[in-house]
Every structure is written in structure tokens, then in C-alpha cells.
Amino acid sequence: MDINALQTLLFVPANRPERYAKALASGADAIIIDLEDAVPAAEKDAARTTLAGWLDSQAPASVLVRINGTGSPWFNQDTLLCRSPAIAAIVVPKAEDPLALSELANATDRPLLPFIESALALSRLDAIAAATGVARLLFGKLDLAVDLAMDYPPPEGEPNDESGFLFARSQLVQSSRVNGLAAPLDAIYTAFQDDRGLTDYVRAGLRLGFGGLLLIHPRQVAPAQAALAPTPAQQAWARRILAAEERVNGAVVAVEHNMVDAPVMARARRILQESDAG
Structure with a gap:
């Protein structure tokens, strides 16, 4: 798997193994099996065990996994799981510590895709981008909005104004370029049945210099890929x-x-x- 060439990355919850095959068949460039936000705390250990068994039957470097954060009680076991040959790269949530990223890369011998989703991460962006093992940056706008007490997301029916994130998105694009990384991947578009909105969102990201985006539903794959292609x-x-x-x-x-x-x-x-x- 060429991490630098990925444009559409589809999340699938680790505690829903019946969705793994559907996600793989979605046409997305890669799937991210999510052990973090998508899995309740009480189910994390069981989800990891299920995922480990499934990974044993998969081709080398065929999937990505989002682990739990470095300060969580599940981090060490997630790290051990990431030594599976089937895992092409590790998605790291709430990345803020460049040293911790380098240690994770050294422990797993896997490329890292850190989520930039806090004010502290933005303040350390170049150090994170330059950390050992970091392959690409991912934008996490929902957690960033919480961290900065932004008025986002809007209530249903109100315009979905993304202008408040322009400062952060531009920093990810610039830091990726300065540190020799492929273009970053944009945050999810939460309205998964809004193809027109998704198309506009993707093209706005391209205008800023993003190289693709994260997806939360298989039906987003085709419209996202169409929007990413030159018109x-x-x-x-x-x-x-x-x-x-x-x-x-x-x-x-x-x-x-x-x-x-x-x-x-x-x-x-x-x-x-x-x-x-x-």
C-alpha cells in the first residue's frame, strides 16, 4: 500500500466485524479499522481480540488501524496489535507529543498518520510532521472545535460554515510541504447522505492543497472519488x-x-x- 497515494480512507468500527468485508469492497483506497472513538470503553478489549483474529487472515499491509491514544489504558495492547503484518500504517488520535510518536514508530516499525485535532497539536505542528515515522497528517476538526470552544457543528438546518477551520487547514498543508510529507487528508464530512455537499467539501479541500479525505460511510466513496478527479x-x-x-x-x-x-x-x-x- 502506497500511503502517499491514498485519497479516500473509510472508517469502520472495530467492534463491528460484520462490516469489515463491506468496507474493503467499498472501493475506498484504504480502510481504517477504528479502535478509538467508534468503540465504547466496555467493548475495547473484545474488539481488539476480534480484530487480531481477523488480521491473521488478511494480506500484508492491507489495512490501517486507529489505535487509542497514548494516555489511554488500551494504548499498550493496541501497540502490540499493530505489529501484525496486515497493518500498513497506524492512525494516531489526538497526537500532540512528537517524542511519543517516534517511540511508537520505533516500537511497531509502521508508518504513522497522526490526527491534528487540538490547539497544542497545531502549536507543535512542524515537530509532529518531522517526527520519526510520520507519513501524513490527518485533520480532526470535530475535536479541534471542542478544544477551541468553536461554534461548530451547527444545528440541523443551519448553514455548514467551514470558514472557521481555514487557519488550521492551511497550516496542515504548509507544514506537510515544508517537512516533505504528502498532502494531508481532510476531516470527515458528517452528512453522509449529502452527495452535493460532499462534492463541494472535497473540492474546497483540493483548492487549499489537501490530497484526499476521511470517510464515515461506504456510500461516500463514489462521490468523493468523483469530486477528487479533475473535472x-x-x-x-x-x-x-x-x-x-x-x-x-x-x-x-x-x-x-x-x-x-x-x-x-x-x-x-x-x-x-x-x-x-x-
């Missing part, structure tokens, strides 16, 4: 830009009354590369 209009625009570049041999040129120079041409090439990859 026909973008592809047509890119072809016009590159045709103009070829005519002027890379010099600055006007296309449709807009100046086009090297950065714009690079953007056009990336759009067509993403289209071909899809």
Missing part, C-alpha cells in the same frame, strides 16, 4: 494551456485574456497527470 472543464482548460505553451516554447503567453506563465503551465500539467492516473 472535464479543468481538463479542457489544461489542454488549451499546454497547447499554447507548445506554440511559444514555454514563454509567457496570453490564453483567453489571461497571462499564462510557468506556474500556470505546471498546474495544467498536473491536472492532466491526475486525469491519466485516474
Whole structure:
């Protein structure tokens, strides 16, 4: 599994093993089996035991697992589980301590995907991104909203305004770039039957520089993947830009009354590369 190439990551509760196969068949780039928020405290040990047995029958590096936090009573046993060959990477909730991340990476020999979901994590973002074993950053907006006492999420029927998270999202994108990580993965979109809203949400994340997002329901996979792909209009625009570049041999040129120079041409090439990859 190429962690850097993942765009759609689907959560499935560890205490619902009957959903594992459905999640794997959803078409998502990877599934995250969740031992943390999705599992009540009284069921965590049983869920881990069930998951361990299932992992024994899975292909190497085929799934991701979200463990419980470093300060939780379940962390040590979760860490032992993560040595399973079937686990490609570990999703770390409420990551705030770069040293603890490095220790976890060394103990499991697995890449880490830390959740950035608190003010403290944001203040230590570059150190977290640079920690041993960290492969990509994940954005956790719901816990961040609680930590910062933000007016989010809105009551049903009110607009879902994401502008309050712009400062955090931009920091994740910048820190990932500075520290040589693949583009970060955006937070979940909770309205899992709102395909139009999901599409707009995904494209807003792309405009900021995110490389994909986390999903909570299999029905979100197809619309999310469609939204992540370059649109026909973008592809047509890119072809016009590159045709103009070829005519002027890379010099600055006007296309449709807009100046086009090297950065714009690079953007056009990336759009067509993403289209071909899809």
C-alpha cells in the first residue's frame, strides 16, 4: 500500500466485524479499522481480540488501524496489535507529543498518520510532521472545535460554515510541504447522505492543497472519488494551456485574456497527470 497515494480512507468500527468485508469492497483506497472513538470503553478489549483474529487472515499491509491514544489504558495492547503484518500504517488520535510518536514508530516499525485535532497539536505542528515515522497528517476538526470552544457543528438546518477551520487547514498543508510529507487528508464530512455537499467539501479541500479525505460511510466513496478527479472543464482548460505553451516554447503567453506563465503551465500539467492516473 502506497500511503502517499491514498485519497479516500473509510472508517469502520472495530467492534463491528460484520462490516469489515463491506468496507474493503467499498472501493475506498484504504480502510481504517477504528479502535478509538467508534468503540465504547466496555467493548475495547473484545474488539481488539476480534480484530487480531481477523488480521491473521488478511494480506500484508492491507489495512490501517486507529489505535487509542497514548494516555489511554488500551494504548499498550493496541501497540502490540499493530505489529501484525496486515497493518500498513497506524492512525494516531489526538497526537500532540512528537517524542511519543517516534517511540511508537520505533516500537511497531509502521508508518504513522497522526490526527491534528487540538490547539497544542497545531502549536507543535512542524515537530509532529518531522517526527520519526510520520507519513501524513490527518485533520480532526470535530475535536479541534471542542478544544477551541468553536461554534461548530451547527444545528440541523443551519448553514455548514467551514470558514472557521481555514487557519488550521492551511497550516496542515504548509507544514506537510515544508517537512516533505504528502498532502494531508481532510476531516470527515458528517452528512453522509449529502452527495452535493460532499462534492463541494472535497473540492474546497483540493483548492487549499489537501490530497484526499476521511470517510464515515461506504456510500461516500463514489462521490468523493468523483469530486477528487479533475473535472472535464479543468481538463479542457489544461489542454488549451499546454497547447499554447507548445506554440511559444514555454514563454509567457496570453490564453483567453489571461497571462499564462510557468506556474500556470505546471498546474495544467498536473491536472492532466491526475486525469491519466485516474
